Amino acid sequence: MAKAANLRVPQVWIDALLRKDPERRQALVVASTVANTGASKVLHDGDVVLKAGDVTCVTFGDVDRAVAGAGETRLLPMTVCRGGEIIDLQISLSAVSCLGTQRLTHWAGCLIQKAHRPVAELGFTPGSCDAPNEVFISRWFHGSPAHRYGLYALHWITEVNDVLVFTMDDFENAVGGVENNTFVRVKLVSLQGRPKVLTVKVDHHYWPTWELRKSANAGRGWERVML
């Protein structure tokens, strides 16, 4: 609570937070936001959360209950303290899938999939909210073209031969027409947003393109599809 006072939370709000939980004497501060979410548009790191919905918030549970109470409108009013000023915000809640990875593409010795949530939690994803980039390199194999030409993990692929790619389908279409033993120009963006351009010589014999996808059949097993 002393830290909240340091962040210039006015005394009336400090009193309100103390009344809410006189024993724990704590306040919530925004540490970071998840990329491409409603929260990332309006909340800033360092905002002290005072109220969400109708609830004065001192625990994660308080915020959870406020989110659950937001209902169909998916709009959550929040009151925060930013630089000593009390600000009322309207946060548009983002849907999050709990499905996990459903599809994985192997190309030139690297594994490409939609970035998992911890990546978005770092705060950056290329593309926009409406068209986020989901072509993310998660692994690469030793001795593959990816290894030789530097197509390393933890990068997004945003362009293939000057064609913008956003979805896995975009990517598969873009690399689908590439002849064996020819060079492809690939634009990568790092976790920090730093771009770089590489050329990769593909080898369809030893490193063919294939996809693993969750099958819609009973059992929900994985099936491998050669592309």
Next chain:
Amino acid sequence: MNTFRLPDYSPSLTTLIERKYTTYITSALFAENTLRTLRETDTFFYFSLSFISLSAAVPSADIPRFRAVNEETIKLDIELGFDTGGVLADANGTVRALWASYATPASDGEVDGVVRGMFIDDAICATGRVVRWLRHEHGRDEFCDRYGLGPFPNPGTVLLIVQSNYSYTLRND
């Protein structure tokens, strides 16, 4: 979702305990919807069965990895080891938390496992959400089929819990 499982629990199938004790085993009471969270001086009881573990397998992938965010956990003053799961209960035998495995980054870039208390409210709420979503996704019959469930599970009962008198009985042996 790829790692989510619903354990089905029937005391009669428990092989660890002699049959005469299984009558003592009933569903534990969960401290649900408690607005007052635990405090630093609150008293706890820890119950454990050695063959029950909630440890989550952390794959040796490159960073960034899954981690628990926006979640309060309970840390006890004593170290109970890294490989035992169980529950934390209050003096009435009401389960307040699971004693569960968490992943935490180690200094060398790898992952360390630590065991912390996960509030039972949060655990029930999370399983409830997934169960509701699965129901919605698959429909009732297909859902039961797929996860090998008999009667439709109540989100609060899919967690594996043993009541206090069981622990007491074992000690007297």
